Amino acid sequence: MASRLSVEPAKLLDTLKATVFKNASNEELLALVVVSNEYGLSPFLKEIYAFPAKGGGIVPIVSIDGWNKMLIRHPEFDGIQFEFAETPEGELVSCTATVHMKNRSHPVVITEYLGECKRNTDPWNNMPHRMLRNRTLCQAARIACGFSGIYDEDEAATIVTVDAAIVTQPPPATKPTSDAAAESAAGLAPSAGKAPAASGPQAELETLVTEAGFNLDTLLKWGDTSGNIPDGSSIASYAEIPGDVCKRLLRAKTGLLAGLKQISGL
Secondary structure, rough: HHHHHHOOOHHHHHHHHOOOOOOOOOHHHHHHHHHHHHHHHOOOOOEEEEEEOOOEEEEEEOHHHHHHHHHHHOOOOOEEEEEEEHHHHHHHOEEEEEEEEEOOOOOOOEEEEEHHHHHHHHHHOOOOHHHHHHHHHHHHHHHHHHOOOEEOOHHHHHHHHHHEEEEEHHOOOOOOOOOOHHHHHOOOOOOOOOOOOOOOOHHHHHHHHHEEEOHHHHEEEEEEEOOOOOOHHHHOOOHOOOOOOOOHHHHHHHHHHHHHHHOOOO
């Protein structure tokens, strides 16, 4: 990075630690510099910056300028179009980005919905069209060009909230509800002829999400965005969510519900 910016390495290190990557350890700073170099982003132009995680560590955040820069510099990029969908009353519903790539016969079409993206912040409340367009651009650029390991600010807020809860919230005490459940808790296989307990972690998770006013689609969207539910896009029911994943989410109810609210724009 020092070579690319034509500055002395030692001076660059001190400047980064005192400004845009403040409070980052040397290891965390190195990771951020690697990401910056990988995508040709400048921290001094606020194209990439560090977002502190409540449970410790940092998350690399790319601003809308950074996402746009990566997209237009991609050698196969051939243009992007945006289209908004609104209700008959003029209320914003969604934004669709169509990305044309020279090496693909069909464009990449990505739609983001206001109800799933909006947060209760001044930019979202005052400029919903612009904010939704920006969010759509980030997701479209990621999918069309295969960008990975980086997040936009809204995604990072969701990840930080939930990860912190998962790290800091202790697991609740549980009481087996049947002999089969007791054997499972002890790490034993259920006795022959005994069916597993009817109310497993999948059912508990479904009850928690449903009673909070959300549905499976919202849970899976949050799971894909935050990385807390692997392969969420291939899951069709609560029963298909791995039991260990359900248990981990149930131990972090507060963070889970906060993440679902952010995904839903509440």
